[in-house]
Amino acid sequence: MSKVITLRLAEEEYKAISTAAEAEHRPISNFITTRVLEDIEASYYVDSIEMAQIKSDRKLLGKLQAGHLDAKKRRGKFIG
Numbered sequence: 807m808s809k810v811i812t813l814r815l816a817e818e819e820y821k822a823i824s825t826a827a828e829a830e831h832r833p834i835s836n837f838i839t840t841r842v843l844e845d846i847e848a849s850y851y852v853d854s855i856e857m858a859q860i861k862s863d864r865k866l867l868g869k870l871q872a873g874h875l876d877a878k879k880r881r882g883k884f885i886g
Contacts, residue, residue: 813838 815823827837852860860866876882 823838824834827834830837832840
C-alpha cells in the first residue's frame with residue numbers, strides 16, 4: 807500500500823529536483839523514490855567487486871567465521 811509523506815524543501819532544492827526529474831521525464835515523487843532507493847542500495851550493500859575481494863581474503867574470512875561463531879554462542883561483549 808502506498809504511503810503519503812510531506813517533504814519540506816528549500817526553493818533551490820525544489821528547483822534542482824524538479825529540473826532533474828523533468829530531464830528524465832518522470833514525476834518528482836518517482837524521481838526522489840528512485841534516487842533514494844539507489845543510494846540505499848549503493849551504501850548498504852556490497853558490490854560484486856568488493857565481494858570478490860572479501861571472498862579472496864582468507865584471513866578476513868577466518869576472522870568473520872570466528873566472530874560469527876562467538877556471536878552464536880553469545881560470547882564476547884556488544885560494543886555499541
